[in-house]
Amino acid sequence: MGVVVFPGSNCDHDAYHALKYVMNADVKFLWHKETDVSGLDIIIVPGGFSYGDYLRSGAIARFSPIMQELIEYAKKGGPVMGICNGFQILLEAGLIPGAMRHNEQLKFICKDVHIRVESTQSIYTSTLQKDQLLKIPISHGEGNYYIDNDGIKELQDNDQVLFRYVNAHGETTQQANINGSVDHIAGITNKQKNVLGMMPHPERAMEQLLGKEDGKQIFESVLQVLAIT
């Protein structure tokens, strides 16, 4: 497994720790100037503030040397998981449809939220149940997902929406939509379903000591499908 490191990535270490020490997976860092992604079972594009989020979140990282390789890898069906800033970078790179805007309430927000599993038709959720709730933290200022109406229809038709923001009872109330995202969307895949973009941070919900472990279930699904430990 590989975790990409851009200048300014912060959650690269968190993702690495989660995979190596909690999931006992074989994982390495991928410096953004490297261009060899051969032999990797999955690439994680972690959260953080690549390039300070200057200009637009992910806009500059998207041109990093490693991205060309990553795009090829994804086109060939290689699994790519974009978390938070990673999601933003994948959007800028065109690997998944839509765009990110500033949170509706215009503030950065960091808190635990509930997301509901909308589809189990991907490696990221195949061992989960539809409508299952997961308590996972978000931490972002630009997590307001946008796509036009035709885009929403396509996402629905192709079963590309993986997670939606809900309240503790599983309802998509206005209050539960923590940043104003269109259709409460918290995570989606591309048509092929190998590329995932999600705003919440599963790597922060891996240990009971830190107060939440639901993130583990997503990684467990991935590892099971890829059958690697």
Add this chain to the structure above:
Amino acid sequence: MNASFMSELTPKEPTVNLELALDHGLTHEEYEMIIDCLGRTPSFTELGVYSVMWSEHCSYKNSIIELKKLPREGEHLLVEAGEENAGLVDIGDGLCCAFKIESHNHPSAVEPYQGAATGVGGIHRDIFTMGARPIAALNSLRFGSLNTPRVRYLLDGVVRGIGDYGNSFGVPVIAGEVYFDESYEGNPLVNAMSIGIVKAGETASAIAKGIGNPVLIVGASTGRDGIHGATFASEEISEESEAKRPSVQVGDPFTEKLLLEASLEALQTGAVVGMQDMGAAGIACSSSEMTAKGGQGMRINLDLVPAREPGMTAYEMLLSESQERMLIVAHKGQEQAIIDVYEKWDLHAVVIGEVVEGDHVTYWKDGEVKAQIPAEHLVLGGGAPQYVREMKKPAYLQETQSADLSGLTHPENLIESLEALLHSPNIASKRWVHEQYDTMVRTNTVQGPGATDAGVIRLKGSKKGLVAKTDCNGRYVYLNPRRGGQIAVAESARNVVCSGAKPMAITNCLNYGNPYKPEVYWTFKESLAGMGDACRKLNTPVTGGNVSFYNENPESAIFPTPIIGMLGVIEDVEKHKMSPSFKNEGDIILYVGSSRIGLGGTEYLKVIHKLTTGDAPILDLDVELKVQQVVLKAITSGLVTAAHDVSDGGLAVSIAEMGIFSSLGAQIDLSVLSGSIHEIWFSEAQSGIVLTCQPDQKETLMKHLLQGGVEVVQIGTVQGDALLFEGVGSVSLDHLHSIYESAIPKVMS
């Protein structure tokens, strides 16, 4: 080439004379000292360097004599206070912790977003310049009344500034405090603390030595930012100061993140002799301090410094406070290894000078020596002046300390008073603030801000954890400087204990008014004496910190506010961590500590009676020590399910908070405590802790506490979803929760 000695009249440089020196913030005597030492009139550049190095901010000239009286040694302290950029303590398991707190008050008053942001950047740099990776941040803020638009503007700007910088840099905020009082109007306090970890033996030092060793500047390029930021911090804020600043320092957290990674990597090469970050007084300060520490000399060619703007003079280059820069001394011949690391991270790394014989720092530009000064003469502990100021006990203390509070007409409805306190911005939920901070990045946060007494982080690869808290009730210090100083330390230690850790050491940020006012200086000295009392009793030495004077505004001085950053170590973070929320129906609620007496200086007095008077709450340091030791033992022995210290708002508020945090109610009977009912509910007498335990542990716990020599009494049981105060009435937790949570968001929207 012969040193073309500084011409006193270079084009565009003003004549150096006493008037110019006074304009620069130096006194007549200081100017004479400079002439004496140099044996001639200083050049314009030299005058600039002296003015910043001898400013209050850099030299601590009006505080160092008092600071030296604080306890600054301890078995775990690895460096003496003030020796390095931050304190360093040994926490066991081969790990050391570097930590420090600093202020950025005056810049935040003028430009709150950038002032707060650069404050955060500066303190993190102080930590990683020692080779430690910052892993947690705390902050302590003071503002005027939330009812004024200017204060809301400042709060919004400061919180966004701290959030944007800290979040981008990637260090979680694990705790903090925000207080509002009219006395801080116009002069907000923004104190930022950073905690970092480094393996024992891998720390870096801020020293320049080894003749011939190259000196490098790394990081961002140098512009005209914040020139005279140091002297700015040494003056009071006036209408003039808003117009005065030629340049505001702008923080770039992305560059700082690159600087952090590059610097830690550079230290691993083994090529670094010494490293210091550039904060106040930029190149002038770092070069002279590193040189003085090494006892040799340094020569720097300012032409080689990467400049952001054309045509900068030597004066501007030396005084620039452009952020995100460091000064490094390398082993001769090994500098390329360092340069390669910084270039990998797309940062400047340029050799600009070398360590030389002698004891002067010499700065060249355009082929001329612009300044040549004995390094030792510039620095704190060397030639920088040290003053004892005039002191006078403030007249108001006579009135406030003799105020007769026995005649107060207390409101009949205690529950309504409790609600008013929970709704007061000083006590109400600060969620509006801390949800703008990333509190979880680095996946170490066991307990973050909010429903906790202190921040708790685990250390990967070890069972241990660190617990930290910032604390100071400025109102107490105003009403009784000595005791207020003691309480600041005692309370921060108590908070750390309630989270399951042993208090170890402190850093402090001393925020006071103009030291040339005898009343302010008396208060400063007294409160420091109090701090010393408590640090000695509780064995939490001072590892360093910061002094911020001149916190006044056109109307009055702020409350004297010595903010304590307390660090504790938790031996087994999984087993020992403790939090204040009620845990189980049926748990027994105990009150540990002595009588709840005295309403002086309380939030109750302020909110309900609109008074700031009386004596500070009572504190007996012997009792405090015993309570802390005995309660900590109870926690680590697994006898306790919840712990919360009694502070702002008193016992009633503490109990309410435990309920609000958990959504579990309680049946409470406070008649077991002696005293008047309003004191029992709202007194802020110190050394009080509320504990809960499971019913089958009650006997063991009470025996342990009593044997430990502390007073304890059962005051209730956890049950239901309301707080039922025997003989008074009940109130639903839902109701209290909504009052507590809505206070600040309502005002800020």
Add this chain to the structure above:
Amino acid sequence: MFKAKVSVTLRPSILDPKGKAAHHALQNLGLTNIKGVRIGKFIEIDVQASNEEEARDIVELACNKLLANEVMEDFDIMFEY
């Protein structure tokens, strides 16, 4: 109705991290002829007034009070016809 076009820019001596990052990225994209980037704001304001001078005064007030950070930024007002 007058339409004002206001550009708000950082004063020359103020650090511009955003511009710096954009410049760097453009260099990496091969656009090495670009020697500097500074990023500001562009604001369009519709203002009702009896003449341009009055409109300008109003917009200036808006800039001084809110739209430009007087500690760090300058502004320039143009009117569209």
